[in-house]
Amino acid sequence: KQEVTQIPAALSVPEGENLVLNCSFTDSAIYNLQWFRQDPGKGLTSLLLIQSSQREQTSGRLNASLDKSSGRSTLYIAASQPGDSATYLCAVSDTDKLIFGTGTRLQVFP
Amino acid sequence: DTAVSQTPKYLVTQMGNDKSIKCEQNLGHDTMYWYKQDSKKFLKIMFSYNNKELIINETVPNRFSPKSPDKAHLNLHINSLELGDSAVYFCASSRWGSGQNNEQFFGPGTRLTVL
Secondary structure: OOOEEEEOOEEEEEOOOOEEEEEEEOOOOOOEEEEEEEOOOOOEEEEEEEEOOOOEEEEOOEEEEEEOOOOEEEEEEOOOOHHHOEEEEEEEEOOOOEEEOOOEEEEEEO | OOOEEEEOOEEEEOOOOOEEEEEEEOOOOOEEEEEEEOOOOOEEEEEEEEOOEEEEEOOOOOOEEEEEEEOOEEEEEEOOOOHHHOEEEEEEEEOOOOHHHOOOEEOOOEEEEEO
16 A cells, blocks of 8 residues: 655745755555645645656756655755745655645745 | 636535535546545545546545536535544546646645534
């Protein structure tokens, strides 16, 4: 049974820092991995999708990597800003459903 | 220009009542999902429909009955509501058969509170 874990559970950093969020999964037979952002009381915003055949994806200040064999993904956020404060969720897809991690709650203070 | 929309946004009701949540997507997708986010913020799949056909039913109590009148709509009806049903329910959609490129898009969520 697929299990997805995210470390750390919470992170508080000063503005401008580069930071890394970690996601690990137990079964490497995945179709893809998605990173989402969830603001308090809001829905999920898709940030990046990495296909299982890919190693990384980039969007602006975000870079996500995938190492399927070791069951790991990282989300790198460059030059963090207070507006990046949110909960970040990773989810792996096994064909037709997403299995979510426990999330990392990020706070970026000025 | 909302891609995936849900109504209502908030739902407060008494135990034992029956309620429905509606979801619509205008992305042209053929697969829709319901996820539940519990009080600990953990998100879990409940159902998925492809072309109005049930694909996934993740051991959800049969008090929950999804209905898909067409590819663009997936509604969730809940009978005899219980306190433990209090959660945020998210609808999502994607394009079936896109394999590794199967990206899911989520609605804003419906916060259900059962008193």
